[in-house]
Amino acid sequence: MTNPFSLFSDLKHRIEAREARIATLGLGYVGLPLALSVHDAGFPVTGFDINEARVEAINAGERVISYFAPDRIAGAVATGRFAASAEMAELAEMDAILICVPTPLGGDLQPDLSAVRRAGETIAAHLRPGQLIVLESTVWPGATAGVLRPILEASGLKAGTHFFLAFSPEREDPGNESWSTRTIPKIVGADDAHSLELARSLYAAVVTQAVPVSSTATAEAVKLAENSFRTVNIALVNEMKLAFAKMGVDVWEVIEAAATKPFGYMPFWPGPGIGGDCIPVSPVYLAWAARQAGGALPLVETAARQNREMPAHVAARVAEAAGGDLQGKRVLILGIAYKRDIEDSRLSPALAALRLIEAAGARAEYHDPFFPEMPRTRDDPDLAGRRSVALTAEAV
Ligand SMILES: NC(=O)c1ccc[n+]([C@@H]2O[C@H](COP(=O)([O-])OP(=O)(O)OC[C@H]3O[C@@H](n4cnc5c(N)ncnc54)[C@H](O)[C@@H]3O)[C@@H](O)[C@H]2O)c1
Structure with missing residues (x-):
């Protein structure tokens, strides 16, 4: 050799x-x-x-x-x-x-x-x-x-x-x-x-x-630190959105104004939760590894859980808008991918919301030009074959 x-x-x-x-x-x-x-x-x-x-x-x-x-x-x-x-x-x-x-x-x-x-x-x-x-x-x-x-x-x-x-x-x-x-x-x-x-x-x-x-371990930790930073900040802004709504304050206006601070603040925007194969996964890997090593990351774990719960807030808001009961209602979801302009629905919060809305008795459909038809995927094989609804006057 x-x-x-x-x-x-x-x-x-x-x-x-x-x-x-x-x-x-x-x-x-x-x-x-x-x-x-x-x-x-x-x-x-x-x-x-x-x-x-x-x-x-x-x-x-x-x-x-x-x-x-x-x-x-x-x-x-x-x-x-x-x-x-x-x-x-x-x-x-x-x-x-x-x-x-x-x-x-x-x-x-x-x-x-x-x-x-x-x-x-x-x-x-x-x-x-x-x-x-x-x-x-x-x-x-x-x-x-x-x-x-x-x-x-x-x-x-x-x-x-x-x-x-x-x-x-x-x-x-x-x-x-x-x-x-x-x-x-x-x-x-x-x-x-x-x-x-x-x-x-x-x-x-x-x-x-x-x-x-x-070391390889440092490089591995860098990636998880970056993604966990995003997880925590997304959870924080969504938590603020829910709390500010109760106080009658518009979270979007707050963030836009806060973002004018030239240092010490980075804007994150509220949404229906997180998706893709990266941001929802990394904090779980990091918290798991920390536990194996005898450490703990309670803040990261709380943030990851809070992000997973966001689709339930979306479904609850939809039910509220429908008069408190989704039974027999028709709901159209605009966008099924995990983020805009992409044909990737892995761990999409829109799919989680769709399931919750249907579990509450509504018929949920979606419109997404990137998904004319839902493919068979690892996490949602049962949704395969569903078709994007055209945005016609009749459908809307
Ligand atoms: N998608 C992102 O935005 C993103 C960003 C940063 C990091 N990552 C990470 O990168 C990695 C890959 O993610 P991705 O989004 O490209 O996944 P992907 O599912 O899009 O692609 C993975 C590919 O690997 C192939 N594959 C699976 N097992 C294989 C094997 N044993 N031999 C050869 N090919 C195999 C699959 O057929 C598939 O085409 C993951 O660890 C992910 O967390 C993803």
Whole structure:
């Protein structure tokens, strides 16, 4: 086996020369934009996914993600430096593998790292000396070293010696027109100097700023701290909205006025709750990990619970507006996605409100141009096939 330093310097050289073959494992909202950004930086890229239909669609140049420019994927495929694949044996040909698989909540509100474990097992089966493996999926502090590393090392190769291992949290904000994968600074953490330097130099070639931190656990904690900050502030503003309403004060006017303070205040806006696979999930991962370590995050846990309860407030307001009883009423929900202009309904508060409204006896329908028909999803398979109602005078 080649010595660790030459494995490091070979890969460093290949990254600097843009010759390193980069893989993303997972081609979802995170893995696909990342793969395209790495391609745009000049690297040859293969995006791997177990979803063969998605792989075929990407190789056919289909748009796949609605906010992409129509030719975003077709243009990358046409360069010959970007392709999708479901053939995991090809992972052995890659120099760096960036893992972007889902890390959802289990049914019991516990972290579910099964996709990360499976991805690790797949990589371990094809791992070769000199490869850089980076986990991008949101996990708790200690998961790269404690969960992924042993799976990879079951191959007989050792992290930091035979292969390199880092964690770099994804900060993708789907649909954000101001910030893209390339312009959002990237945190990079590793538990040995060679892994850190390789991951740093790869991301520095792809994004405008790579920010190194001292360990994988620190990088993991950064992501959860960012998302928990948002969770707490969203819960705070929603709590204020409910309290100010009782006092006859308009929370929107309060926030707009408060936001004129040039320091010490950042506006967050009230809403029907939080959704997506990120903000609702991270605080749960963080609080769970803190408990395992003998710590506690009661503020974060309260905020997460309060956000989960917001759809119930929405349903209660609808019932109030309907005269106190929703039995036999028809309710139209405008927007079913978890945020505007996106075809993603994961953990959407609109779906939670829909269920509560129906449980109260109403017939709930929705209008959302991004969901002409509800697909079969992990969390809401029973809603598959429902259709968006056109906003005609008759329907409204
Ligand atoms: N969506 C976001 O806005 C966002 C932002 C920041 C971080 N994240 C985090 O990034 C990670 C990925 O999220 P996402 O939104 O891209 O998920 P996603 O569901 O959109 O995509 C995940 C993809 O991984 C594929 N996949 C699952 N298991 C696999 C395996 N073993 N091997 C290969 N492919 C596999 C799936 O088929 C899917 O296409 C999660 O940890 C999430 O919390 C998401």
